[in-house]
Amino acid sequence: MSSHEYTSALGEPDVTEVPEPGAVTVVVPTFNESANVRQLLHRITESVPARLPCEVVFVDDSTDDTPEVIRAAAQDCPFPVTVLHREEPAGGLGGAVVEGLKAATSEWIVVMDGDCQHPPSLVPDLVATGERANAGLVVASRYLKGGSRAGLAGGYRVAVSRAATWLAKSLFPRRLHGISDPMSGFFAIRRSAVTADVLKPLGYKILLELAVRSRPRTVAEVPFVFQDRYAGESKSTAAEGLRFLRHLAGLRTASPFARMVGFGLIGVSGFLPNLLGLYVLTALGLHYVPAEILANQFGVAWNFLLIEHLLFRDRRAHRRWWDRLGRFALLANADLVLRIPLIALFVHRFGMGALTATTLALVTTFVVRFAGTEALVYLPRRRRRTSARSRV
Numbered sequence: 001m002s003s004h005e006y007t008s009a010l011g012e013p014d015v016t017e018v019p020e021p022g023a024v025t026v027v028v029p030t031f032n033e034s035a036n037v038r039q040l041l042h043r044i045t046e047s048v049p050a051r052l053p054c055e056v057v058f059v060d061d062s063t064d065d066t067p068e069v070i071r072a073a074a075q076d077c078p079f080p081v082t083v084l085h086r087e088e089p090a091g092g093l094g095g096a097v098v099e100g101l102k103a104a105t106s107e108w109i110v111v112m113d114g115d116c117q118h119p120p121s122l123v124p125d126l127v128a129t130g131e132r133a134n135a136g137l138v139v140a141s142r143y144l145k146g147g148s149r150a151g152l153a154g155g156y157r158v159a160v161s162r163a164a165t166w167l168a169k170s171l172f173p174r175r176l177h178g179i180s181d182p183m184s185g186f187f188a189i190r191r192s193a194v195t196a197d198v199l200k201p202l203g204y205k206i207l208l209e210l211a212v213r214s215r216p217r218t219v220a221e222v223p224f225v226f227q228d229r230y231a232g233e234s235k236s237t238a239a240e241g242l243r244f245l246r247h248l249a250g251l252r253t254a255s256p257f258a259r260m261v262g263f264g265l266i267g268v269s270g271f272l273p274n275l276l277g278l279y280v281l282t283a284l285g286l287h288y289v290p291a292e293i294l295a296n297q298f299g300v301a302w303n304f305l306l307i308e309h310l311l312f313r314d315r316r317a318h319r320r321w322w323d324r325l326g327r328f329a330l331l332a333n334a335d336l337v338l339r340i341p342l343i344a345l346f347v348h349r350f351g352m353g354a355l356t357a358t359t360l361a362l363v364t365t366f367v368v369r370f371a372g373t374e375a376l377v378y379l380p381r382r383r384r385r386t387s388a389r390s391r392v
Contacts, residue, residue, distance in 0.1 A: 023053040023108065024127050024188075027100030029093045030058055030114040034066040036229075038073040040116050045077055047121035054123070055080040057103050058114070059096040061089035092243065093185075094206040098199050101191070110188045111206065115229045118186040122224050126188035129220050136193030136216020139207065140224040141181035147223030164244065168208055171252050175212045178219050182208050186224060190216070205244055212251045249310040256374075259311050263370045266306045274299035300332040307373070315378040327377045335365045 026044065030037065041056070048054050060067050060083060067085050074081035084099060091098065097111055108127045112118040122140060130138040142149040143165075149158060161183060168182045176182050187207055193216040199209055211219075252258055277295035282288055304325055308316060316324065339361050346357035 023106060024048075024055075024123060025100075025104035025106040025109045026054055026056045026120075026123060027097060027104060027109055027111045028056060028058050028114045029096035029100065029111075030060045030062060030066050030070075031089075031093070032062045032064045032066060033114040034062070034064050034069045036115050037066060037070050040114055040120070041070075041073045041077055041081070043116065044120040044123075045079075047119075048123050049079050051124040052127060053079070055082070055105065057082045057084065057100045059100045059103075060085045061093075061096055094199075094209055097206040101189075101194060104191055107191050108188055109191055110186075112186050117227045117229055119224060119227060122186075122222065123188075125222055129222050130188055130190070133218060133220040135218040135220040136190045137210070137218075138188040138220045138222065139179055139181060139184055140186035141179075141184060141221045142224065142226050143180040144221055144223035147181075148225040164205075168205075168248065171248060172212055175215055176208075178221075179207075179211060180221060182211060205247065208251070209247070246309060246313065250313055259374075260367075260370050262311050263307065263373070264366065266303050266310070267366070269306070270299035270303040273302040296333070296336065297329070300329050303332065304328050312378045318378065324377050328373060331369050331372045331376065335369050338368070339365050 026048070028037075028040070037058070044054070044056060056077075056079065058067075058070050058081070060070070062085070067083050070081065070083050074083075082103065084103060086096065086099065089095065100111070101109060108130065110123050110126055112120070112123075118140070126138045126140060129135070141147050149161065165181065165183050169176050169179075172182075183205060184207055185205075187210075189210065194210060194214050199206075199213055249262070252262075274295050277298035278288075278291055281291035281294055286294075307328070308324070319327075342361040342364060343354070343357045346352045346360055347354060350357075352360070
């Protein structure tokens, strides 16, 4: 019987035999890489099995014939090859890597791209470095001595890569301490060092997700030369860049305190559409009172859109969008109604000055609005308890 296991789009093996666990599982996410995968398997065959038993798991989101090309090329490989094709590419490349982590049978898992820019000859060194350092994560870095980003085509991509690296390290100085290349897509991780279920990938920077959400205590690095793409074109686009920024925002606001800070900053930014709307409405001749009420709704809409995409993106499935919007608008407008009585209470009951009372009222209503948004808009609904007694 063939040692190769191929898995259908429904996740059911086409062949019942499962490869025995190897020393390393190489996980390769692919999207329309049919021109590259045969060369990649050839390079893995030349450099990895002689030094380290291995298996290769392709997690494929392609719309071309990449899965068929992998299956044909795998017939000449001396190691097990698995193809997991996803009809719905949830989470993008990062989501594909998470599926590969779940499917891996080895203690060491190496993640690499399918375009031949990551040299397979480095796979045994990544694992050996991890064993020597007793590390849970080993990153192949372009920025160590001996490494190079030569395969990045053009000054624009180099600048974007450096800017993304600087931004990530600035936002997560402790989590990314000791990782010189958090944008690397080439790394080795112990299966015991990561819980795939806690990962919430968005886009293609899965190493950043791993390092921030479940970073192993000990991290090592090895230099590598980022090579030219063997065939095809880069999948990096402006849309992927926006997904990366949303991913950064989601990671940075994962804790309640960070979400509260983000909530406040978004609220401050809402003054711009509010004031702009007030200016336009009064310029059109509308009385300032109804103009202020209407202009406030522009700020509410602005805040809702940013909060939806930056703070609570992973909690939007619990309610329909119109339900979330209605609840959020109700809370935001209740803030105005609550603030005036609070100011009066602080001034007349506690003898505060108007400025102090207004400041304290703003802080109080802000905290109430944030807590209300979390609890009433984005927390899952409670399921009704079913009676333990069965009806006769």
